[in-house]
Amino acid sequence: MEQNTQIDLGVTGLVDSSVEKSLRFSGLSIYIFRIKERRNMRKFVALLALIFTTNLFAAAPTVEYERDNILMLLSYSMVLKDWQSEYTGKDRGYNIGAVLYDEAANKIVGVQRNTTRACDDKTQHAEVRLMQDCLNGECRGDGKTRYLDKTTIYTTLEPCMMCSGMMAFLKVDRTLYGQADPGFGKNIERLKLPYKGEEANSRARNLKSIPAPFAERKQLDKLFAEYIERTGSDNVTAFLTTDEAKYVYYSAAFKLLTMDVVNKENESLYDQAMTMLFFTDDRDVNACFIGNLRH
Numbered sequence: 001m002e003q004n005t006q007i008d009l010g011v012t013g014l015v016d017s018s019v020e021k022s023l024r025f026s027g028l029s030i031y032i033f034r035i036k037e038r039r040n041m042r043k044f045v046a047l048l049a050l051i052f053t054t055n056l057f058a059a060a061p062t063v064e065y066e067r068d069n070i071l072m073l074l075s076y077s078m079v080l081k082d083w084q085s086e087y088t089g090k091d092r093g094y095n096i097g098a099v100l101y102d103e104a105a106n107k108i109v110g111v112q113r114n115t116t117r118a119c120d121d122k123t124q125h126a127e128v129r130l131m132q133d134c135l136n137g138e139c140r141g142d143g144k145t146r147y148l149d150k151t152t153i154y155t156t157l158e159p160c161m162m163c164s165g166m167m168a169f170l171k172v173d174r175t176l177y178g179q180a181d182p183g184f185g186k187n188i189e190r191l192k193l194p195y196k197g198e199e200a201n202s203r204a205r206n207l208k209s210i211p212a213p214f215a216e217r218k219q220l221d222k223l224f225a226e227y228i229e230r231t232g233s234d235n236v237t238a239f240l241t242t243d244e245a246k247y248v249y250y251s252a253a254f255k256l257l258t259m260d261v262v263n264k265e266n267e268s269l270y271d272q273a274m275t276m277l278f279f280t281d282d283r284d285v286n287a288c289f290i291g292n293l294r295h
C-alpha cells in the first residue's frame with residue numbers, strides 16, 4: 001500500500017539564527033518531502049547514513065575544494081527548489097541548473113535553471129542563460145562585461161556542445177559538472193582536439209572541464225547507468241524526473257544547509273550561497289530573456 005510520510009530533515013537549529021529564520025520564512029520544501037514507498041525511504045536513510053559516515057572520516061578540505069563543494073551543492077539545491085516532477089509541456093524546463101562564480105571578486109554572479117519549455121526556446125540551457133544574463137550588464141562590477149575570464153560555471157549536468165562553445169568563446173576558465181552526460185557530453189574535450197595537425201583554438205584549450213569530485217556526481221552517474229539498464233532508455237532528462245535522482249538532489253541540499261564551513265575564506269561565500277538559495281526571486285531566475293514567456 002502506498003504511504004505518504006512527511007519527513008522533516010531537522011535542519012532548523014543546526015544553522016545560524018538568520019538562516020534558520022529565512023528557512024522558516026521561506027517555507028521551502030527542500031528539507032521536507034514525501035516518501036511514497038517504504039523501499040524508497042530505506043534507500044534515502046541509507047544515503048544519509050553514507051553522507052554522515054563519509055564526512056566523519058574526511059580530511060579537512062582545501063579552500064578550493066570546499067568552495068567547489070559549496071557551489072556544486074548550490075546548483076543542485078537551486079534545481080530542487082523548482083523541481084519538475086514531470087515534463088508536461090507547460091513546465092519550466094528540465095531539471096538542470098548552474099551557478100556562475102567570479103573568482104577575482106569571490107562572488108556568486110548568478111544562478112539559473114533550464115527554461116527551454118517556459119520560454120519555448122531550445123537554447124535556454126542554464127549555462128547559456130547565466131552567460132547571457134551577465135554579458136553587457138554590470139554583473140562583475142567592472143562596467144560592461146565582454147568576457148568571463150576568471151570565472152567558473154558549476155552545472156548539474158555536463159555541458160552540451162552549445163554551452164561548451166559559448167564558454168570557450170567567452171573565456172570562462174573552468175566548468176565543474178555534477179553528472180556526466182554519456183549522450184551529449186565531452187564537448188569541451190572535443191573542442192580541444194587538433195584538426196589535421198593544427199592545434200585547437202586557444203580559448204578551447206584554456207577551458208577546463210572537470211567532473212565534480214563529490215559524492216553526488218558518482219551517485220547520479222551510477223543511478224543513471226542503472227536507469228539505462230532497467231528502462232533501455234538513455235534519456236537523461238527523463239531520468240532527472242525520477243525519485244531516485246531527486247533523492248540525490250535532496251541529499252545535496254541537506255548537505256549544503258547543514259555544512260560546517262571549515263575554511264574562513266569560504267564563510268562569506270557560504271552566506272552568499274544561502275542568500276542566493278533563499279532570497280533570489282524565482283520569477284527572475286525563470287524569466288525569459290528571449291522567446292515567449294508563457295507564465
Ligand SMILES: [Zn+2]
Nearest residue numbers: 125159160163
Ligand atoms: Zn547546454
